[in-house]
Amino acid sequence: xxxxxxxxxxxxxxxxxxxxxxxxxxxxxxxxxxxxxxxxxxxxxxxxxxxxxxxxxxxxxxxxxxxxxxxxxxxxxxxxxxxxxxxxxxxxxxxxxxxxxxxxxxxxxxxxxxxxxxxxxxxxxxxxxxxxxxxxxxxxxxxxxxxxxxxxxxxxxxxxxxxxxxxxxxxxxxxxxxxxxxxxxxxxxxxxxxxxxxxxxxxxxxxxxxxxxxxxxxxxxxxxxxxxxxxxxxxxxxxxxxxxxxxxxxxxxxxxxxxxxxxxxxxxxxxxxxxxxxxxxxxxxxxxxxxxxxxxxxxxxxxxxxxxxxxxxxxxxxxxxxxxxxxxxxxxxxxxxxxxxxxxxxx
Numbered sequence: 001x002x003x004x005x006x007x008x009x010x011x012x013x014x015x016x017x018x019x020x021x022x023x024x025x026x027x028x029x030x031x032x033x034x035x036x037x038x039x040x041x042x043x044x045x046x047x048x049x050x051x052x053x054x055x056x057x058x059x060x061x062x063x064x065x066x067x068x069x070x071x072x073x074x075x076x077x078x079x080x081x082x083x084x085x086x087x088x089x090x091x092x093x094x095x096x097x098x099x100x101x102x103x104x105x106x107x108x109x110x111x112x113x114x115x116x117x118x119x120x121x122x123x124x125x126x127x128x129x130x131x132x133x134x135x136x137x138x139x140x141x142x143x144x145x146x147x148x149x150x151x152x153x154x155x156x157x158x159x160x161x162x163x164x165x166x167x168x169x170x171x172x173x174x175x176x177x178x179x180x181x182x183x184x185x186x187x188x189x190x191x192x193x194x195x196x197x198x199x200x201x202x203x204x205x206x207x208x209x210x211x212x213x214x215x216x217x218x219x220x221x222x223x224x225x226x227x228x229x230x231x232x233x234x235x236x237x238x239x240x241x242x243x244x245x246x247x248x249x250x251x252x253x254x255x256x257x258x259x260x261x262x263x264x265x266x267x268x269x270x271x272x273x274x275x276x277x278x279x280x281x282x283x284x285x286x287x288x289x290x291x292x293x294x295x296x297x298x299x300x301x302x303x304x305x306x307x308x309x310x311x312x313x314x315x316x317x318x319x320x321x322x323x324x325x326x327x328x329x330x331x332x333x334x335x336x337x338x339x340x341x342x343x344x345x346x347x
Contacts (some may be wrong), residue, residue, distance in 0.1 A: 003024075062307075063120055067296075069293065077284070080288075090263065097264060101268070104247075132306045134151070174339055
């Protein structure tokens with residue numbers, strides 16, 4: 001669609017190279033679930049002679065390795081408990097349901113950003129450069145920043161091919177608010193013909209609009225704590241609030257029906273909210289939480305890079321670096337869960 005629209009707008013010249021065009025639309029790393037690559041970026045790369053580049057290939061392998069860790073170790077281990085809690089929500093305590101929502105937040109992030117890392121890394125092995133698709137979204141300080149960092153290729157697609165053609169922010173505030181709601185609701189509908197996705201998109205629009213009205217939607221364009229290692233207290237509170245909002249919205253995304261989501265919230269916000277979660281003492285859940293913490297720590301360290309392990313060859317000597325690589329491979333083999341499909345393969 002983007003190719004056709006860009007050609008129609010005369011912002012991209014139609015290609016006469018049929019082989020390159022067919023390779024562009026069928027290139028396997030981005031075919032199933034993204035990243036959504038524009039023709040203006042990817043198509044010209046098929047015209048050039050392909051040569052092996054060691055630095056590009058090694059970068060791709062590092063990105064694939066980190067993607068496998070996020071998918072197999074973090075996301076798939078979270079999935080075990082997410083499935084149990086969401087499928088039996090009426091029998092769970094409020095604290096257990098909140099734990100399930102948090103685990104799903106990390107499951108869907110590890111699942112899809114892990115897939116994106118694997119896809120982008122695989123493309124690098126063939127000499128192709130994809131755009132960044134995730135940029136530490138859970139370190140966002142408001143919803144607007146979250147959407148600049150989550151599924152970047154999709155959010156920018158909706159911005160360029162839906163929001164701006166609708167008028168963007170050029171008209172009155174009322175028209176802009178209308179455009180924001182249209183974009184978010186359609187982004188929900190893009191995930192499936194289910195009211196749960198529509199409500200999910202509507203919730204994000206509700207929290208996005210206030211930031212637009214008070215003109216804070218463009219406030220956080222740089223990474224959090226850019227000039228320091230430790231974030232300020234205000235930044236911590238902002239990130240925590242944004243994460244909680246996103247996590248609660250994910251309940252609608254994961255629930256089978258809107259009614260199931262409301263029942264989930266009704267049981268979660270009860271007097272049992274302040275009890276100990278039911279599964280918290282299980283060894284496998286403790287291991288899953290440990291690896292979530294590992295993910296958060298490493299992504300915080302690498303938050304300024306296009307992917308977490310991008311500059312590990314700079315900050316670590318070769319012996320330490322290879323010990324880290326082999327250790328990560330062993331973790332994937334020993335703790336990686338099996339037979340968990342990618343969430344975004346259904347969209």
